[in-house]
Amino acid sequence: MTDPTALLGPDGFPRPEAWLEHRVSYGETDAMKVVYYAEYLHYFERARSLFIRRHGMSYATVEERGIALPITEATVRYKRPLRYDDLALVRVGISQWRGASVCFVYEVHSEDRATLHATGSTRHACVDPTGRPVRVPGWLRALFTAS
Amino acid sequence: MTDPTALLGPDGFPRPEAWLEHRVSYGETDAMKVVYYAEYLHYFERARSLFIRRHGMSYATVEERGIALPITEATVRYKRPLRYDDLALVRVGISQWRGASVCFVYEVHSEDRATLHATGSTRHACVDPTGRPVRVPGWLRALFTAS
Amino acid sequence: MTDPTALLGPDGFPRPEAWLEHRVSYGETDAMKVVYYAEYLHYFERARSLFIRRHGMSYATVEERGIALPITEATVRYKRPLRYDDLALVRVGISQWRGASVCFVYEVHSEDRATLHATGSTRHACVDPTGRPVRVPGWLRALFTAS
Amino acid sequence: MTDPTALLGPDGFPRPEAWLEHRVSYGETDAMKVVYYAEYLHYFERARSLFIRRHGMSYATVEERGIALPITEATVRYKRPLRYDDLALVRVGISQWRGASVCFVYEVHSEDRATLHATGSTRHACVDPTGRPVRVPGWLRALFTAS
Numbered sequence: 162m163t164d165p166t167a168l169l170g171p172d173g174f175p176r177p178e179a180w181l182e183h184r185v186s187y188g189e190t191d192a193m194k195v196v197y198y199a200e201y202l203h204y205f206e207r208a209r210s211l212f213i214r215r216h217g218m219s220y221a222t223v224e225e226r227g228i229a230l231p232i233t234e235a236t237v238r239y240k241r242p243l244r245y246d247d248l249a250l251v252r253v254g255i256s257q258w259r260g261a262s263v264c265f266v267y268e269v270h271s272e273d274r275a276t277l278h279a280t281g282s283t284r285h286a287c288v289d290p291t292g293r294p295v296r297v298p299g300w301l302r303a304l305f306t307a308s
Numbered sequence: 309m310t311d312p313t314a315l316l317g318p319d320g321f322p323r324p325e326a327w328l329e330h331r332v333s334y335g336e337t338d339a340m341k342v343v344y345y346a347e348y349l350h351y352f353e354r355a356r357s358l359f360i361r362r363h364g365m366s367y368a369t370v371e372e373r374g375i376a377l378p379i380t381e382a383t384v385r386y387k388r389p390l391r392y393d394d395l396a397l398v399r400v401g402i403s404q405w406r407g408a409s410v411c412f413v414y415e416v417h418s419e420d421r422a423t424l425h426a427t428g429s430t431r432h433a434c435v436d437p438t439g440r441p442v443r444v445p446g447w448l449r450a451l452f453t454a455s
Numbered sequence: 456m457t458d459p460t461a462l463l464g465p466d467g468f469p470r471p472e473a474w475l476e477h478r479v480s481y482g483e484t485d486a487m488k489v490v491y492y493a494e495y496l497h498y499f500e501r502a503r504s505l506f507i508r509r510h511g512m513s514y515a516t517v518e519e520r521g522i523a524l525p526i527t528e529a530t531v532r533y534k535r536p537l538r539y540d541d542l543a544l545v546r547v548g549i550s551q552w553r554g555a556s557v558c559f560v561y562e563v564h565s566e567d568r569a570t571l572h573a574t575g576s577t578r579h580a581c582v583d584p585t586g587r588p589v590r591v592p593g594w595l596r597a598l599f600t601a602s
Numbered sequence: 603m604t605d606p607t608a609l610l611g612p613d614g615f616p617r618p619e620a621w622l623e624h625r626v627s628y629g630e631t632d633a634m635k636v637v638y639y640a641e642y643l644h645y646f647e648r649a650r651s652l653f654i655r656r657h658g659m660s661y662a663t664v665e666e667r668g669i670a671l672p673i674t675e676a677t678v679r680y681k682r683p684l685r686y687d688d689l690a691l692v693r694v695g696i697s698q699w700r701g702a703s704v705c706f707v708y709e710v711h712s713e714d715r716a717t718l719h720a721t722g723s724t725r726h727a728c729v730d731p732t733g734r735p736v737r738v739p740g741w742l743r744a745l746f747t748a749s
Contacts, residue, residue, distance in 0.1 A: 186651065187661070188346055188644045190339040192392050197335050198526045198577075199496035203629045206493075210627065210687065219687045220628070232492045236530045245339050246651065246660045283492075333504065334514070335497045345673045345724075346647075349640035350482045357480065357540065366540045367481070379639045383677045393504065393513045430639075482640055484633040486686050491629050539633050 168306075175254035175266065177307070179212040185247045195242035201279055202235060205267045208253035209283070212265075216304050228298060230263065230285035237281040248272040255305055261287050261294045263305075315453075322401035322413065324454070326359040332394045342389035348426055349382055352414045355400035356430070359412075363451050375445060377410070377432035384428040395419040402452055408434050408441045410452075462600075469548035469560065471601070473506040479541045489536035495573050496529060499561045502547035503577070506559075510598050522592060524557070524579035531575040542566040549599055555581050555588045557599075609747075616695035616707065618748070620653040626688045636683035642720055643676060646708045649694035650724070653706075657745050669739060671704065671726035678722040689713040696746055702728050702735045704746075 168176045183204055191197040213220050223230070243249055250270040257264040262284055269279040287297045315323045330351055338344040360367050370377070390396055397417040404411040409431055416426040434444045462470045477498055485491040507514050517524070537543055544564040551558040556578055563573040581591045609617045624645055632638040654661050664671070684690055691711040698705040703725055710720040728738045 184648070184651070186644060186648050187338050188344050188647055191334050192337040192339070192341040193523065193525070194339040198529060199335060199493045199500075202493035202496065203627060206629055207625070207627050210625070214687075221685075221687050229487065231487070231536075232533055234530070234532050235492060236528070238528050239526055242525075244662075246655075246662050331501070331504075333497060333501050335500055340670065340672070345676060346640045346643035349643065350480060353482055353640075354478070354480050357478070361540070368538075368540050376634065378634070378683075379680055381677070381679050382639060383675070385675050386673055389672075391515075393508075393515050481632050482638050485628050486631040486633070486635040488633040493629055 174252065174268070175256050177216075177305075178252055178254040179208065179215050181208040181211045181251040181253070183207060183249045183251055185243050185245055185249060187245055190245050193242075195244055198237070198239060201237045201239070201269065201281060202283075204249065204251050204269060205235075205237075205253070205265070205281055205283055208251040208267060209265055212253045213305075216307060218304055223301065226298075226300075227290055228295070228301060229288050229290070229292075231288060231292075232283050233262070233286050234284040235281065237279055239279050241276050241278045243269070243278050249278065250274065256282065258297060258302060260296055263287065263297060321399065321415070322403050324363075324452075325399055325401040326355065326362050328355040328358045328398040328400070330354060330396045330398055332390050332392055332396060334392055337392050340389075342391055345384070345386060348384045348386070348416065348428060349430075351396065351398045351416060352382075352384075352400070352412070352428055352430055355398040355414060356412055359400045360452075363454060365451055370448065373445075373447075374437055375442070375448060376435050376437070376439075378435060378439075379430050380409070380433050381431040382428065384426055386426050388423050388425045390416070390425050396425065397421065403429065405444060405449060407443050410434065410444060468546065468562070469550050471510075471599075472546055472548040473502065473509050475502040475505045475545040475547070477501060477543045477545055479537050479539055479543060481539055484539050487536075489538055492531070492533060495531045495533070495563065495575060496577075498543065498545050498563060499529075499531075499547070499559070499575055499577055502545040502561060503559055506547045507599075510601060512598055517595065520592075520594075521584055522589070522595060523582050523584070523586075525582060525586075526577050527556070527580050528578040529575065530577075531573055533573050535570050535572045537563070537572050543572065544568065550576070552591060552596060554590050557581065557591060615693065615709070616697050618657075618746075619693055619695040620649065620656050622649040622652045622692040622694070624648060624690045624692055626684050626686055626690060628686055631686050634683075636685055639678070639680060642678045642680070642710065642722060643724075645690065645692045645710060646676075646678075646694070646706070646722055646724055649692040649708060650706055653694045654746075657748060659745055664742065667739075667741075668731055669736070669742060670729050670731070670733075672729060672733075673724050674703070674727050675725040676722065678720055680720050682717050682719045684710070684719050690719065691715065697723070699738060699743060701737055704728065704738060 189200045252268040256266040264284045267281045336347045399415040403413040414428045483494045546562040550560040558578045561575045630641045693709040697707040705725045708722045
């Protein structure tokens with residue numbers, strides 16, 4: 162799934178990367194006393210937004226420039242549950258560029274990075290305001306690959 | 309809080325009313341094994357949408373006609389917790405009309421109507437597409453007050 | 456991904472199946488005016504609960520019998536967006552049984568079944584109250600495979 | 603609603619207070635392109651948890667000591683909408699102590715504190731593990747009133 166042209170760190174995770182700190186709220190837990198499975202997609206989105214912001218742009222600005230990145234596929238692998246009040250570290254990077262799509266990958270770690278709670282990915286189409294697929298603009302790719 | 313011009317049923321709840329059946333999902337519960345407190349506002353919104361739909365219109369259509377009903381105030385009183393897989397009956401009616409606002413009231417009952425789980429209210433401004441308050445249009449009031 | 460022992464319908468979807476009707480609420484939409492991507496996992500869970508209920512048991516009862524089915528993997532493929540007030544039909548069935556896990560598959564259709572909005576899957580471990588993997592009990596498999 | 607024994611700051615907000623920074627995610631917005639009304643109760647809960655944590659305890663620890671604080675009433679007044687990627691500052695304090703209940707109040711400010719987006723309150727019963735109301739323990743009140 163990883164683009165041969167993607168820059169990988171020594172641990173096999175793509176670079177550049179970003180790390181989001183996220184405190185688990187009570188509303189994210191369920192009756193099993195762990196974080197509900199859909200919440201991880203919210204974590205991924207928060208990490209993705211942070212990644213874009215760290216590269217000098219907001220996703221809102223990307224949209225203002227006429228590009229939207231709707232999700233076409235999402236996967237999550239749940240390894241160890243998160244609980245209320247845990248501080249999770251959500252890691253994000255870009256694993257693959259294609260002509261008209263981009264794939265983000267994620268890891269959810271414990272505060273001390275000793276436990277990997279989950280991994281996942283989201284694939285995004287690159288579309289214009291009418292929803293038609295377009296090639297990933299050079300400025301977007303340049304933005305995201307700058308370290 | 310009730311408009312003297314509102315039609316009340318013998319039980320003091322405004323008429324017309326609508327009843328939404330809602331099955332509690334796992335994702336709505338929290339680590340106390342009961343429905344998380346914010347979910348009740350989702351229930352109220354579902355009941356409100358049903359109320360509008362039952363009166364022959366979708367809230368989407370109301371917006372297409374240039375009227376939005378943003379919420380200015382919400383209250384919930386929590387009486388008995390709901391649990392996973394409970395079938396809740398959410399009752400909704402309009403308690404008050406003012407020049408440029410309308411107030412909905414809600415009750416959340418158990419399936420057998422023997423237990424009142426919660427009550428609440430939402431106040432809505434009536435605004436045009438620019439967000440400016442406008443008088444409640446006659447067609448909207450007529451729509452909602454038809455039984 | 457489909458178990459050779461699973462019974463498939465003529466359309467390739469496993470049998471037995473269940474169909475959940477779900478009305479899209481405002482709270483499920485996002486600023487792109489479509490259903491937010493994490494909500495589909497809520498839809499899947501609602502459909503799964505319905506599937507279990509239709510087979511004569513609640514997931515709460517499964518848990519009372521000492522079996523939990525925590526999710527180890529989830530995937531969603533997003534094909535066409537859903538919008539506020541749409542009535543979605545969520546189809547669910549079991550595609551695979553393994554010794555200590557079970558895999559559900561899902562399809563999200565429009566009300567008229569003319570549009571396929573999304574597909575997906577969830578894999579569940581079968582665990583005892585201490586969280587240790589156990590073989591899927593016969594009663595559970597019998598329950599789910601009865602038509 | 604404010605306890606005469608509560609310590610108020612010069613701005614009329616109770617002391618001690620805590621401020622939570624919260625970045626608005628896409629999943630919190632709705633089709634009106636603003637934060638959905640139920641999300642504010644999540645913000646309040648995050649701020650409340652922070653308040654407790656800042657006073658040296660986690661709400662999980664409060665529960666381990668045999669005290670739960672279920673919400674009996676919540677109110678929100680919506681003044682100015684929040685949008686995707688906004689950084690909100692959520693202020694929290696305790697406005698009232700009664701024998702067996704406590705009331706938190708909240709304000710949601712913009713990043714520059716120039717705009718007040720919302721205000722609200724939550725009332726909490728103090729209950730033992732069986733759900734029976736009990737007097738607020740001295741250690742809890744001491745914890746929350748220490749500055």
